Amino acid sequence: MLEVKDLVKHFGDINALNNMSFSAEDGQITGILGPNGAGKTTALRVLYGLLKAEEGQGLINSIDSQVDPISARRQIGIFPDKFGLYERLTAREQISYFAELHGLKGQKLEDALSSIITQLGIEDIADRKCAGFSQGQRMKVVLAQALVHQPKNLILDEPTRGLDVMSTRILRDVLLDLKKQGKCILFSSHVMQEVAALCDKVIVVANGQVAAVGTPQELCEMTGESTLEEAFVSLIGSDEGIAA
Numbered sequence: 583m584l585e586v587k588d589l590v591k592h593f594g595d596i597n598a599l600n601n602m603s604f605s606a607e608d609g610q611i612t613g614i615l616g617p618n619g620a621g622k623t624t625a626l627r628v629l630y631g632l633l634k635a636e637e638g639q640g641l642i643n644s645i646d647s648q649v650d651p652i653s654a655r656r657q658i659g660i661f662p663d664k665f666g667l668y669e670r671l672t673a674r675e676q677i678s679y680f681a682e683l684h685g686l687k688g689q690k691l692e693d694a695l696s697s698i699i700t701q702l703g704i705e706d707i708a709d710r711k712c713a714g715f716s717q718g719q720r721m722k723v724v725l726a727q728a729l730v731h732q733p734k735n736l737i738l739d740e741p742t743r744g745l746d747v748m749s750t751r752i753l754r755d756v757l758l759d760l761k762k763q764g765k766c767i768l769f770s771s772h773v774m775q776e777v778a779a780l781c782d783k784v785i786v787v788a789n790g791q792v793a794a795v796g797t798p799q800e801l802c803e804m805t806g807e808s809t810l811e812e813a814f815v816s817l818i819g820s821d822e823g824i825a826a
Contacts, residue, residue: 583605583606583607583608583641583643583644583735583766584605584606584612584629584641584642584658584735584737584766584768585603585604585605585606585639585640585641586602586603586604586605586625586628586629586638586639586640586641587603587638587639587640587641588601588602588603588637588638588639589601589602589603589625589628589635589637589638589639589640590635590636590637590638591621591624591628591633591635591636591790592636597789597790598621598624598790599621599624599625599628599635599638599790600621600789600790600791601637601638601791602621602625602638602787602790602791602792603638603792604785604792604795606735606766606767606768606783607766607783608734608764608765608766609761609764609765609766610761610766610767610782610783611757611758611761611767611769611780611781611782611783612766612767612768612769612781612782612783612784612785613768613769613770613771613777613780613781613783613784613785614626614768614769614770614771614784614785614787615770615771615772615774615777615784615785615786615787615814616770616786616787616788616818617788617818620787620788620789620790620818621787621789621790621791622739622770622787623739623770625787626737626739626768626770628640628647628648629642629647629737630642630647630654630655630658630660630737631647631648631651631654631655634648635648640654642654642655642657642658642735643657643734643735645657655684656684656685656731656733657733657734657735658733658734658735658736658737659728659729659731659733659735659736659737660728660737661724661725661728661736661737661738661739661741661769662724662739666724667712667715667720667723667724668712669711669712669713670711670712670713671711671712672708672709672710672711672712673699673704673707673708673709673710673712673715673719673723673726674695674699674708674709676712676723676727677695677698677699677723677726677727677730678691678695679727680727680728680730680731681694681695681727681730681731684730684731685731686730686731694730694731694732695730698726698729698730699726701729702722702725702726702752702756703722704719704722704723704726707719707722707723717744717745717746717749718745718746718748718749718752721741721745721749721753722749722752725753725756729760733765734765734766735765735766735767735768736757736760736765736766736767736768737768737769738767738768738769738770739769739770740769740770740771740772741753741769741771742771742773742776750776754776754779754780757769757780758780774809774810774811774814777798777810778798778809778810781797781798782797783795783796783797784796784797784798784801784810786801786814786817786818788817788818788819793817793818794817798810798813801813801814801817804817805817
């Protein structure tokens with residue numbers, strides 16, 4: 583389970599998080615929707631310990647990532663908003679590096695590498711250097727490094743940005759399979775169709791605060807709108823920053 587409680591974060595005069603609180607439960611896919619600058623990425627980065635909040639907590643399976651970031655990160659896989667790879671490494675070496683950061687070694691490391699490479703179907707690129715990989719191939723490698731240590735929670739920041747239709751479908755199928763395994767999945771997105779199709783719960787944020795929480799259907803009923811996009815616009819009071 584993932585929780586943020588009363589997070590406050592400023593960047594100079596900008597109040598990025600204004601007492602933001604929400605949770606994501608095991609066995610569910612939870613989406614965060616908000617216009618640009620609403621605080622989505624900042625909240626995720628505080629949650630997994632990349633940023634320090636001035637107030638509040640980011641809890642990963644009840645471990646405060648602000649107090650014990652190493653233990654907290656062992657409970658999560660992180661799929662960042664940019665697919666940065668060490669391009670001189672092969673895909674296998676890239677994934678192995680992150681597995682070792684999570685304490686895997688010896689036969690456990692080899693078994694974990696073999697399992698995730700097979701699971702994501704990347705045997706054909708496993709021993710190629712990452713330089714020149716397509717966006718879809720890069721996505722699979724980043725997903726593999728996030729999942730190789732079999733975390734209980736997965737955090738994704740706009741995971742389908744720049745992906746083609748087939749790569750998006752592959753990622754979607756992986757997330758649904760992880761949900762069936764009881765994993766807790768939290769992701770931010772601008773893509774309304776993606777959120778409506780995948781999410782058990784949607785958190786709408788604006789101006790560093792939570793504006794509404796509910797299933798896609800509940801948000802539509804709450805606002806009297808027929809689509810999630812229209813419900814979103816109604817809840818935040820502006821269509822600025824929306825990407826369809």
